[in-house]
Amino acid sequence: DYEDKYPEDPIYEETAPTARVWRTYLDESQRFDADRVSDWRDTVDVLLVFAGLFSAVVSAFVVQFSQNLQPNYNQISAYLLFELVSIQQAISNGTTVDFPLSSVNPTADFTPATSVAWVNGLWFTSLALSLSAALISVLVKQWLHHYMILPSGTPRERSHIRQYRYMGLRRWQVPLIIGLLPMLMHLALAFFFIGLVVFLGPM
Structure with missing residues (x-):
């Protein structure tokens, strides 16, 4: 009991x-x-x-699949090289080129498939949400650490500082932010699995 723990204050103090x-x-x-x-x-x-773990997993998928957003110049080079060798062989043999030339054009505008664009959009969104949750978690940990450390001073000064910080905690809705962090991760998981379904759909 506080009456037993602390002596009674003098009158008017x-x-x-x-x-x-x-x-x-x-x-x-x-x-x-x-x-x-x-x-x-x-x-x-x-x-x-x-x-952190989820972001690492999604990053691995994004790094591999985002390459489909641009032309595969290795494949284009292989096609063109095959045509060039075939034409040279036909000329050296004195025969005509009796196979259709491919329509591969490395200078043409490239448009990725709709499914590729959707998968990349979903996975990039998932990664952004996951990294946002990690960043907010770090900021919250720093805020809580600062909140629990009271500076030296008289009990009245420390009480005022604690109350000021507590009012700031409520004003900035820190409990609500902490409660929303799992929802961010749930959204990140949902976007990732939707992208995975779209990716595996044509298979």
């Missing part, structure tokens, strides 16, 4: 810098904050690890 009310407030607020912040940190830590 109930709100002095070292009064019992401030020390009691600090004790109660520290217990309250420790429980809430511990739960938030656990949630953010799990999301941060998952977002």
Whole structure:
């Protein structure tokens, strides 16, 4: 009980810098904050690890499949080289070229297939959401770390600083932001799996 823990304040000094009310407030607020912040940190830590691993997986898919957004110049070079060799062989043998020439044109405008554009769009969106969740998680961890560290000073000064930070926490909707982080990861997973379905559909 705070009455047993802290001596009674002299009369007219109930709100002095070292009064019992401030020390009691600090004790109660520290217990309250420790429980809430511990739960938030656990949630953010799990999301941060998952977002990092998921981003690495999506990045591997994006790096490979995004190459389909531009012409495959290796394949074009192989086609043109095959035609050139075939024509030279026909000329050296004194025969005519009796096979149709390909319509490959390396200077023509390239338009990726619709499915390729959709898959890349979905996977890039998934990666952006996952990285955003990771970035916000890091910022939240830094904010919580700063929130829990009170500077030195009298109990009244520390109580005022703690209350100021708590009001800032509510004003910036930090609990709501932490609650929305799993939704960001759910959206990232949804976009990734939709892209995977579109990618595997023609197979």
